[in-house]
Amino acid sequence: MDLHEYQAKEFFRAAGIPVPPGKIALTPEEAEALATEYGSTVVVKAQVHSGGRGKAGGVKLASDPADARKHAENILGMEIKGLRVEKVLITPAEDIDTEAYIGVLIDRARQAPTFIVSAAGGIDIEEVAETRPDEVRRFTVDPRHGLLAHQAFWLADFLYDDPSLIKQTSKIIGQLYETFTSTGASMAEINPLITTPDGKVKAIDAKMSIDDNELFRRPEIARMRDTSAEPDAET
Missing domain, CATH: 3.30.470.20 (ATP-grasp fold, B domain)
Structure with a gap:
């Protein structure tokens, strides 16, 4: 049984692994509200049991809440390797070294x-x-x-x-x-x-x-x- 990314992160977080905060959005409006809550650049990530989400357009960087809403509108309902995206994870973007x-x-x-x-x-x-x-x-x-x-x-x-x-x-x-x-x-x-x-x-x-x-x-x-x-x- 595969877990979604956000579910796996719950287990990681419980074990003490440093994981950025994140919440699930089922609608573009919820995505916009979460981006407002985080108050920073966020990543909108499709939640499906499939690899290649980024290449398929299922992972997008949003610079503001309106951008998060737009990306959620595009990602929700899309299909990635035959799987329909029903939810997205909204999480603050990280500076990566x-x-x-x-x-x-x-x-x-x-x-x-x-x-x-x-x-x-x-x-x-x-x-x-x-x-x-x-x-x-x-x-x-x-x-x-x-x-x-x-x-x-x-x-x-x-x-x-x-x-x-x-x-x-x-x-x-x-x-x-x-x-x-x-x-x-x-x-x-x-x-x-x-x-x-x-x-x-x-x-x-x-x-x-x-x-x-x-x-x-x-x-x-x-x-x-x-x-x-x-x-x-x-x-």
């Missing part, structure tokens, strides 16, 4: 969680792994012991040289693993994980899939399912 990728998923061959990290964030990680494998670091976690602090540091150290950024990212990696295991996820990723000009590390996008076999143990997560955002074959 660098973009990285952090993800954890179940390695089916090893039956264990595997981390993938790369300093090349904001793009398709599979493409990076295929064309520039030296820019990707992988680590399989021993589920008997969980992710240890020095292992999280080793992953973060691959992304940054700055000790402060490494420290912040090590903590985020640990929090991502905790989110992954506690929700019964089969995948959780941050793409991109950004650094800001003032030296902060933040998760400005979030993606999670929950193992369907785990949903009976977690009815509160099962209730988050949005069948309208899934391909017909999955509903």
Whole structure:
């Protein structure tokens, strides 16, 4: 079961991962009101279970509330890879210095969680792994012991040289693993994980899939399912 970005961010936020504020709008008027509430440049983001939202025109920067309304009018009702957009996430825009990728998923061959990290964030990680494998670091976690602090540091150290950024990212990696295991996820990723000009590390996008076999143990997560955002074959 896939989660929307805003739903995944709720889990990230609960775990302590630095995530910008954001709220859902179902109408252009709600988008305009939220942009007014935030009082800054915002991003209007289509919420569908599909990649390539940006390329499809489903992610737009709005400089003022009227701009947010206009973008919401264009995005709501559009189709992205056959999926109709019924809601948009309104979130304050961030000043970005660098973009990285952090993800954890179940390695089916090893039956264990595997981390993938790369300093090349904001793009398709599979493409990076295929064309520039030296820019990707992988680590399989021993589920008997969980992710240890020095292992999280080793992953973060691959992304940054700055000790402060490494420290912040090590903590985020640990929090991502905790989110992954506690929700019964089969995948959780941050793409991109950004650094800001003032030296902060933040998760400005979030993606999670929950193992369907785990949903009976977690009815509160099962209730988050949005069948309208899934391909017909999955509903």
